[in-house]
Amino acid sequence: MVVPLTPPDTVSGVTSHSPQAVLIGPPGSGKSTVGRLLAGRLGCGFADADADIEAAEGRPIPDIFTEDGEPYFRELEERIVAEGLTRHDGVFSLGGGAVLSAVTRQRLAGHAVVFLNVGLTVGMRRTGLSTARPLLAGVNPRATFKALLEERLPLYREVAAVEVVTDERTPDEVVEEILVARKRQEGK
Secondary structure (H helix, E strand, C coil), X not given: CCCCXXXXXXXXXXXXXXXXXEEECCCCCCHHHHHHHHHHHHCCCEEEHHHHHHHHHCCCHHHHHHHHCHHHHHHHHHHHHHHHHHHCCCEEECCCCHHHCHHHHHHHXXXXXXXXXXXXHXXXXXXXXXXXXXXXXXXXXXXXXXXXXXXXXHHHHHHCCEEEECCCCCHHHHHHHHHHHHHHHHCC
C-alpha cells in the first residue's frame, strides 16, 4: 500500500500509518540490529532512515557529507524522517543526529519513541573508526564521540517515551525490555 507523503514543511501527527516504534540513539547503540529483531517480534516491517536517505540520493551517507556538507545532509534527513513517520508502519530507525532538528523532535511527539542509550566506551567499541560514520572521522574520534553524546543526550531524552541502556546487553535482551515497557504503557 502506498501512503501519501507529508510535505516536508508541515508537522505531521500520529496516524494509522505511523510506526509502531521509532528507535533513536547515538551511533553504536544498536538501532539497526535491535530494530530488525523488534520488527520480527512484532510481526511488522523494518525501515532505516539512513537507508532511505541513501536510496533517495543514490549514494552513501559519507559521500553526501563529503560532497554536499552536513547542512545539506541534515535538511535531507529532516525530510526523509518526516516522510518515514507517515509512510512506515512498522519499526523505524532514525540516524543518530536526527534529533538535532527541532522540527523532527516536534514531529516525534506522540510517537512510540525508544531511546537506545549507549555509553562512551561501549559506543566506541561498537563503532570503531568506521568510515561509514563521517562525524566520527578525524584526529580524535573518542573526544568527538564524547562531545556528540553530551550534545544529544538531552535531545534523545526530550522525545523518548522509553529509554533502554544497551551497554553489555544482547540485542535480544534489549528487544525484550522494549516489549515489556510497551506492555506496561499499554496497560496505563
